[in-house]
Amino acid sequence: MDAPQDRRQELRRQLTLCRACGYCDGYCDVFPAAGRAQVLANEDLTQLASLCHNCRGCYYSCQYAPPHAFGVNLPAILAEVRSDSWDGMIWLRRPMRLFQTRGLLVALVLGLGIAAILSLGQPHPQAGGSGLYRDMSHAMMVTVFVPAFLAPIALVLGGIRRYLRSVDAGPVRLRHIRTALIRGMRLDNLSGGHGQGCNFERQDRFSDLRRKLHWATVAGFLLCFAATMAGAIMHYAMHLPAPYGLASPPKFLGATGGVLLSFGAAGLGLLKLRADRGLGDARVWGGELAFILLLLLLPTSGFALWAASGSRLAPWFLGLHLGSVLTFFLLLPYSKMVHGAFRLSALIVEAQRQQGSRR
Known part of the structure; x- marks a missing residue:
């Protein structure tokens, strides 16, 4: 075929x-x-x-x-x-196909390239900077990362719109979104229909491990994102620039989220390595694994940067961490990260049809 x-x-x-x-x-x-x-x-x-x-x-x-x-x-x-x-829902299809088949190579080349540019492109230390801003200016971070975050989000939103049109979805109502969010957060379709889990990792025996690892990964990612938002609020609204203490919202949320994200991504990667490849799409197996490894690199590089703070290695670990974050967002529309958007869209359409069938 x-x-x-x-x-x-x-x-x-x-x-x-x-x-x-x-x-x-x-x-x-x-x-x-x-x-x-x-x-x-x-x-x-x-x-x-x-x-x-x-x-x-x-x-x-x-x-x-x-x-x-x-x-x-x-x-x-x-x-x-x-x-x-x-593949047909996201604009610029070639990057998606390349990442699906050569995901690890694409992520490695892009991540290391960006890390090198960020590390070598700024003088160290920055005049008047403190904490991480001694190694890279705040203006540089904002200039690079805001467009790199917004552009992939726009591509994903466009993909969701095309998905809804392609499946002939009706008008999306708040109740449909609410139902889909609840069912998506519960991961009902990984419950085996009776809450005992699925057969992904233990074949003919049920297990709830995959669902729990998904929860840990999503919770960790959201906490890390919340840490970034908390840092932005403290910097711009409260005029409290970094560095922050361990008990501050950015550090506490980031550390907690990093632990959960590391645990979840590592566990999902091990499950994928053990699972039967013949029960998935073998064409994109490498890209899916590369996405998990890239997801794992986000918190581990962040913890390495934290440990290296104040040392001569800090600028290089900062470049590695920011390079991994930037690579993650640039590849977001072309990696398996889009599965969250499209599966939520599918759950919205399913809620439409189920609720419509009851009227």
Whole structure:
């Protein structure tokens, strides 16, 4: 299956068998949503692929999975169609395809290049600076990072708009967003349908570990982002520039978030290395792993910078940390980070259709 249309046709074939069987209907949103569709059009396949969280429970429960002649491997074909659809949602597709196939190399070259430019491009120490601002001016940080943050966010928002149009979504109401956020935060589609977890890492046995690691990763990332916002408020609104003490909001939130993010990303990386690659999209496996490693580099480089503060190594660790942060945001629309945006969009559409079916 070399073409996206071939993969969509294979997904139709497998879902037709699934709809006739009905054994997995309580596992996640994919199966009842597939059952509601009278005809599995392309927009239905895009929606179903994004609803799937690759828990793999349906595969290990399926009587028609290989080596059966029907060859049903729904997690893999959903992952392949999902990659195809996400590829078409974001502008500038070439960077996405390059990161998917050469993710580690792209992240390494871009991250080290940016780190070298940031470290060598500024005189050390900065006149009148204190703390980290001795190694890089505040104006330099703002000039570089604000556009690098806003541009990828704009690309992702554009991708969400195209996704909603591609699946023929209706008007998005606040109740749809609220329902999707609640279900997304609970990670219902990693619960196995009964709250006992999924089969990603333990195959035919349920485990809730993957869901807990996702929670730790998201909570850590949000706390680190909150630390950045707290630092901006203290700097601009309260006229309290860095450095800050350990008990201050930026340091406390950043340290707590860094620990959670390190634990979550490391755990997800180990699970991915142990999991069966044949139940996902093998084409993008390297890019997905590179994204996890890049996510892990954010807190570890931050802790290394903290440990090196005041030493001659501080400017280099600052360049490494800021380079990893900048690389993360520049690659955000082209890495698996977009799965959060598209899966939340899929949950919004699912909430529309479920609530609409009740009226």
